[in-house]
Amino acid sequence: MISSRCLVVLAVVLGACGGPVLEDAPPDEDSASIQPTTPRATRANDAGADGDTKVDAAPAPTPAAAEELPSPPFGKPVRFVYLVPSDKTQKPDYVKKITRAAAHLQTFYRSQLSGSTFSVHSTIVEVHTTPHPASWYSTHVKSGVSMLERWWTNAVDDGFALTGAKFDDPDYVWLFYVDSDNACGQHGGAGTSHVGAFPSNDLRGLAGEPKIPTCAADPPDWYDTPPCRWVGGMAHELGHALGLPHPPGCEENKATCDAHSVMWTGVYEYPTTYFNAAERASLGASSFIKSGAAAPNFDCNKL
Numbered sequence: 221m222i223s224s225r226c227l228v229v230l231a232v233v234l235g236a237c238g239g240p241v242l243e244d245a246p247p248d249e250d251s252a253s254i255q256p257t258t259p260r261a262t263r264a265n266d267a268g269a270d271g272d273t274k275v276d277a278a279p280a281p282t283p284a285a286a287e288e289l290p291s292p293p294f295g296k297p298v299r300f301v302y303l304v305p306s307d308k309t310q311k312p313d314y315v316k317k318i319t320r321a322a323a324h325l326q327t328f329y330r331s332q333l334s335g336s337t338f339s340v341h342s343t344i345v346e347v348h349t350t351p352h353p354a355s356w357y358s359t360h361v362k363s364g365v366s367m368l369e370r371w372w373t374n375a376v377d378d379g380f381a382l383t384g385a386k387f388d389d390p391d392y393v394w395l396f397y398v399d400s401d402n403a404c405g406q407h408g409g410a411g412t413s414h415v416g417a418f419p420s421n422d423l424r425g426l427a428g429e430p431k432i433p434t435c436a437a438d439p440p441d442w443y444d445t446p447p448c449r450w451v452g453g454m455a456h457e458l459g460h461a462l463g464l465p466h467p468p469g470c471e472e473n474k475a476t477c478d479a480h481s482v483m484w485t486g487v488y489e490y491p492t493t494y495f496n497a498a499e500r501a502s503l504g505a506s507s508f509i510k511s512g513a514a515a516p517n518f519d520c521n522k523l
């Protein structure tokens with residue numbers, strides 16, 4: 221499914237584009253060891269309007285957080301989809317955290333792009349229960365898909381089947397948060413071609429829950445991270461979904477690497493990070509980036 225595109229992941233550079241490829245950067249997100257991020261829906265529930273599948277209504281946000289929600293839709297949206305495996309229970313808190321992370325991220329993008337940012341969908345976080353248990357995503361073998369890309373491919377395949385999403389969708393960018401753990405040796409969060417997918421640790425990260433190391437040898441500090449880092453993961457993979465590559469030279473460990481960009485280790489520094497000039501120019505030219513959103517300003521560690 222992604223065999224002809226470069227799946228961009230963050231974390232260790234595991235390979236170059238040439239099949240379904242995943243890139244990652246520094247200790248980052250989607251690599252075999254580190255996992256990235258998540259979102260959710262808040263506003264009304266007209267989600268079904270654009271899709272052909274049912275969408276569970278997401279719990280309404282608390283009044284106190286109302287001013288910190290994403291702006292009402294103002295352009296082609298980034299659709300945040302929370303996929304609940306058949307053996308998992310939907311967590312209202314995950315919907316809330318994804319929603320607030322989306323609001324924070326809208327403000328971050330707006331701060332970087334001269335007042336323009338991405339829109340969300342009328343149902344900010346669309347929730348679907350999938351036909352597969354959580355373990356299926358890391359274990360199901362699909363012909364032609366490597367171990368490295370197994371989790372991501374299965375997650376995206378289910379997301380597409382449930383929502384009608386597709387790669388390079390001209391109308392939507394799709395970010396799937398799947399409550400399933402990728403296995404050691406598999407990419408977790410990654411983004412490419414208007415699509416991004418994130419595993420359980422990103423949901424846990426946004427929710428401030430303990431993360432589960434993907435590989436036994438993973439450094440604890442990869443996981444002992446505050447919610448902001450996981451919003452940073454959302455920023456990074458959305459950047460990939462919108463077409464951004466990693467900064468030049470970073471994957472080659474060159475000194476010229478713009479390391480603190482959110483498209484590299486800035487993920488871990490969010491929100492004290494940035495899109496560099498080339499990244500801003502690219503995003504500014506995207507049909508998904510428009511002016512019109514408000515800019516709630518709150519602490520991303522208090523989603």
Ligand SMILES: [Zn+2]
Pocket residue numbers: 228229230231243244245456460466483
């Ligand atoms: Zn990346």
